[in-house]
Amino acid sequence: MEKLYKFLKYMFIILWTVFIVAPFLWAISTSFKDFQSVNSKVTYIPWLDFEPTLEGWRVLIKSPARGGVDIVEPYFNSLFVTCTASLISIVLGTLAAYALSRFTFKAGFVRNNDITFFFISQRIMPPIVLSIPFFIFLSTIGLLDSLIGLVVVYIVLLMPIAVWIMVDFFNRVPKELDETALIDGCNPYQAFYKVVLPNSIPGLIVAGMFCIIFGWIDFFFAFILTFTEVQLLPVKVVALNSSITPWWSLSASALISVAPLIIVAFVVERYLSKGNLSGALK
Amino acid sequence: MNLVAKHLTYKPDDQYHLNDVSFNFEKGGLYTILGRTLSGKTTLLKTIAGLLNPDSGNINFEDKNFSKVPVWERNVAMVYQQFINYPHLSVYENISFPLKQRKLNEENIKKNVEDALKTVGLVGFENRKIQELSGGQQQRVALARSLAKKAKILLLDEPLVNLDYKLREQLREEFKTIFNEGLANETILIYSTTDPQEVMELNGEVIVLDEGKVLQTGPAKDIFENPINLKVAEISNDPPMNIINGLKIDGKITFENINIKLPKHLSQLDNKNYNFGIRSSEIKLSDSGEEFEIELAEISGSETLLHLKRGSTKVIALIEEVMNFKIHEKVKVVFNSDKFYVFAEDGKLISSPFRIKNG
Numbered sequence: 001m002e003k004l005y006k007f008l009k010y011m012f013i014i015l016w017t018v019f020i021v022a023p024f025l026w027a028i029s030t031s032f033k034d035f036q037s038v039n040s041k042v043t044y045i046p047w048l049d050f051e052p053t054l055e056g057w058r059v060l061i062k063s064p065a066r067g068g069v070d071i072v073e074p075y076f077n078s079l080f081v082t083c084t085a086s087l088i089s090i091v092l093g094t095l096a097a098y099a100l101s102r103f104t105f106k107a108g109f110v111r112n113n114d115i116t117f118f119f120i121s122q123r124i125m126p127p128i129v130l131s132i133p134f135f136i137f138l139s140t141i142g143l144l145d146s147l148i149g150l151v152v153v154y155i156v157l158l159m160p161i162a163v164w165i166m167v168d169f170f171n172r173v174p175k176e177l178d179e180t181a182l183i184d185g186c187n188p189y190q191a192f193y194k195v196v197l198p199n200s201i202p203g204l205i206v207a208g209m210f211c212i213i214f215g216w217i218d219f220f221f222a223f224i225l226t227f228t229e230v231q232l233l234p235v236k237v238v239a240l241n242s243s244i245t246p247w248w249s250l251s252a253s254a255l256i257s258v259a260p261l262i263i264v265a266f267v268v269e270r271y272l273s274k275g276n277l278s279g280a281l282k
Numbered sequence: 283m284n285l286v287a288k289h290l291t292y293k294p295d296d297q298y299h300l301n302d303v304s305f306n307f308e309k310g311g312l313y314t315i316l317g318r319t320l321s322g323k324t325t326l327l328k329t330i331a332g333l334l335n336p337d338s339g340n341i342n343f344e345d346k347n348f349s350k351v352p353v354w355e356r357n358v359a360m361v362y363q364q365f366i367n368y369p370h371l372s373v374y375e376n377i378s379f380p381l382k383q384r385k386l387n388e389e390n391i392k393k394n395v396e397d398a399l400k401t402v403g404l405v406g407f408e409n410r411k412i413q414e415l416s417g418g419q420q421q422r423v424a425l426a427r428s429l430a431k432k433a434k435i436l437l438l439d440e441p442l443v444n445l446d447y448k449l450r451e452q453l454r455e456e457f458k459t460i461f462n463e464g465l466a467n468e469t470i471l472i473y474s475t476t477d478p479q480e481v482m483e484l485n486g487e488v489i490v491l492d493e494g495k496v497l498q499t500g501p502a503k504d505i506f507e508n509p510i511n512l513k514v515a516e517i518s519n520d521p522p523m524n525i526i527n528g529l530k531i532d533g534k535i536t537f538e539n540i541n542i543k544l545p546k547h548l549s550q551l552d553n554k555n556y557n558f559g560i561r562s563s564e565i566k567l568s569d570s571g572e573e574f575e576i577e578l579a580e581i582s583g584s585e586t587l588l589h590l591k592r593g594s595t596k597v598i599a600l601i602e603e604v605m606n607f608k609i610h611e612k613v614k615v616v617f618n619s620d621k622f623y624v625f626a627e628d629g630k631l632i633s634s635p636f637r638i639k640n641g
Contacts, residue, residue, distance in 0.1 A: 185380050
């Protein structure tokens with residue numbers, strides 16, 4: 001019984017690993033192929049099956065004038081917009097979440113939970129509802145098709161996530177911890193950044209991870225709110241597709257699009273394995 | 283130059299957490315607040331610390347109005363019943379945290395921390411992480427942090443309640459020496475607990491609190507010997523004092539067909555119904571006693587608690603050895619009538635074995 005269980009367990013893990021890793025292997029191998037190797041017959045192993053070429057990768061950095069697509073600039077645009085919006089969202093969201101978790105607000109019938117729900121409700125409605133208001137808003141203040149405009153929009157999208165995660169996190173940090181800090185001579189601001197914040201790093205990492213992921217993968221708003229001046233990576237990758245599907249450069253761009261998320265996952269995993277995400281506060 | 287509270291009232295919802303609480307704590311004194319869970323003990327301590335603002339009433343300390351002083355400038359220290367320390371700091375950093383906030387110099391901090399660690403018996407633990415410590419050790423760190431501060435007011439909110447039995451006994455013993463050695467002379471120590479035994483052992487001035495109201499104040503011995511009413515008698519005894527509704531007729535006390543010869547200290551009592559109070563330890567097993575049915579037998583430590591029933595009268599007897607009983611078994615017990623308390627029907631103390639009041 002024990003052995004059977006172990007066998008099934010490992011079988012499942014192996015199958016799952018294949019399921020996860022196979023698309024990556026496929027993409028890596030495809031990104032080094034040319035038109036011939038993709039379309040003639042099924043091939044997997046470079047040099048044996050097909051002659052590897054860097055053409056798929058070269059296209060990505062060549063300027064359009066020379067027949068490339070140049071995703072370098074969109075790549076850094078995406079990095080800038082995602083990181084800036086995530087950072088601002090985390091800072092503002094954490095402050096808001098702390099206030100919502102610790103202080104009691106009363107305004108008419110509005111209570112803390114209503115305010116928290118208001119933040120979350122921004123993510124409940126389908127994004128398309130927001131597209132026209134965002135478009136009109138950005139064009140009115142002249143930030144359409146600009147990095148700053150995108151950052152503003154992404155803050156609106158990401159901050160609810162940060163608030164949501166951090167409210168939940170702060171609610172689980174005992175109030176007595178703040179009180180002890182106050183008693184030990186901290187004013188409320190010091191209590192927050194000297195005691196509460198250092199003990200909230202796990203929550204900040206999780207919130208940051210979600211912000212980065214949701215910011216990085218957004219296609220919809222990047223597509224609607226930009227035209228020619230500024231382009232973000234997801235839009236550019238989709239634009240690669242033309243009458244002949246360029247599998248090689250699509251694979252290459254998919255790989256470098258996923259790369260930042262993989263790095264994020266590894267960083268978080270390191271914290272997870274150190275046990276820092278749980279048990280810091282009992 | 284004392285800590286004086288006048289008419290503190292706090293009623294955040296339907297219930298009073300503090301109901302007209304007044305006191306006068308003197309410097310260097312040890313005060314215990316005795317009350318059951320939710321009686322307002324923590325609220326009172328938090329009010330003194332400044333974490334809560336009472337709805338009305340005020341607190342003066344050293345002749346200054348305390349209510350205008352924010353928590354972080356009050357120079358108080360507090361130990362919670364949960365083991366609250368700073369999880370991101372080591373033991374040394376935890377204890378030095380309040381000292382650094384006060385901007386003491388490095389040498390001073392080091393000396394204070396070392397003294398405090400010595401007092402609570404944690405020398406050598408300086409670099410440990412909080413999570414690596416046991417509950418008892420965590421609470422010692424919290425205690426050391428509040429001692430090192432040398433605060434003028436030290437608040438301990440049920441510091442032993444979350445510890446296991448053995449550790450509680452041990453720390454309770456140590457508290458006496460810790461409080462003698464570790465405290466500055468002028469510190470006001472305020473200790474809240476649900477456990478009457480802790481109150482008796484600490485032997486300070488006691489405030490008995492119930493539903494936010496002060497029921498009785500006085501030295502521990504006084505509370506124990508002369509609880510002013512039934513409620514205090516219940517709160518200040520563990521197990522709670524047994525209350526028997528009985529009739530006093532010429533020369534005897536009767537209840538449930540039991541006749542007990544009237545003890546000397548009750549000779550002046552009028553003939554009528556009273557609530558007689560007797561501590562569990564004054565009810566003994568004896569073959570010459572009266573028959574009771576066992577409802578429940580609990581063994582705690584080296585003692586056995588017998589929950590007994592006869593008619594509508596229920597009492598708890600404390601037997602000082604471990605014995606096995608069957609439920610519904612009949613046992614015979616005698617009451618030590620010399621230790622009878624007498625309470626009026628409305629709960630007021632009429633007579634105690636230690637002092638006779640005019641009935």
